[in-house]
Amino acid sequence: MNRALGGAVLAWLLVLTTSASAHSQIMGIGGVPGGVLHALLIPEHGMSLVALGVALGRQDHTARRFAALVFIVALTAGLVAIGLAVETSFATDALLAATAILGLLIAAAWLPPLLVLPLAAVAGVMFALDSPPEANSTDEAVRMLIGSGIGAMLALALLAEGSSHFRSAAVRIVTRVLGSWIAAIAILDLSLRIATRLATGSIS
């Protein structure tokens, strides 16, 4: 009877287990498409790309291209680093901080290239470091990292070029409201993360 009880408890515990993931998995999608979705469907990532895209859209043509290049170089460096198993516990926090600053600058309609460039670099590196691939093999992990990079670059290019075409007064007002919302969400999210970490005593 004790054996039956022990077996039943073991079976019950096994039934309860689920796999641990940094983010929710997208069932049935892996490789490059999985990497694209993995990077873009995380709200913090999407929000940072929107903020950076809008900020780049407000730059002149040369500055916009240069800032996009800085983002791509930083993103690639970050993806290589995470591919080499560099682990960070602060990537999401740093990405949120950069997003909050970008949101504030958009709300203030004051986007000097000297501020936007370093923010693009920080966002690129942290975006990559916050995209660890959930894969069972090295090949799959590399494909997912490539997908994350392609997804982020394409999304940023579309957002930056798209927003640069809309410069009417009404769009400028909507953009400033959007910037204030992005900054407010990033600040609240960041403070909640820090408070949760302090309350639970967890570092990561």
Place this chain on the structure above:
Amino acid sequence: MKNLERIHLCPLILLLMTSPAFAHSENGVGIDFVGGFKHPISGLDHLVAMVAVGLWGAFLGVPAIWLLPVVFPLVMAFGGALGVLGVPLPGVETGIAISAIALGAMVAFAARPPLWIAAILVGAFAIFHGHAHGTELPVGADAIAYSMGFVIATGMLHVGGIAFGTLSRWPAGRIAVRAAGAIIALIGVGFLGHFI
């Protein structure tokens, strides 16, 4: 004896059929977004003050119509961060009640101060609202979903105020908007009386 063993097996079978109970849904997004969205609209004192910001902005016209709703969530988020991190702020509830009185009175009396004074006034009151919300935010919630719901609901309240405030283009609408301001101020007086 066999029947007794079968009876003992029943709890085991039932145990195998159970599933774990969670305080929130597994992904947390739905309940936390909704929780964040509900938070600013669940208290009348917060609700009327945020509507008053939109009303006053619409009453003052461009650029206040968009500047005040830009200032409010930004400063509110800083106040919220202070509240979440446990930084004390004295007289929060009194400040919220006074915000409803002051902003409602501005609309009721059709006050037109310089834009920077209006922005500072709205920003100062936003700290109290943010701090109160931040103090009540549940630690461990799905932070991003909760924050999105929270900020979007605040923005919607401003938009509601602006929509109603645009009625002030017409004489009858102007009276309705000023009356709404007076009602908001009276609600603030009621809350202030409750806290004193």
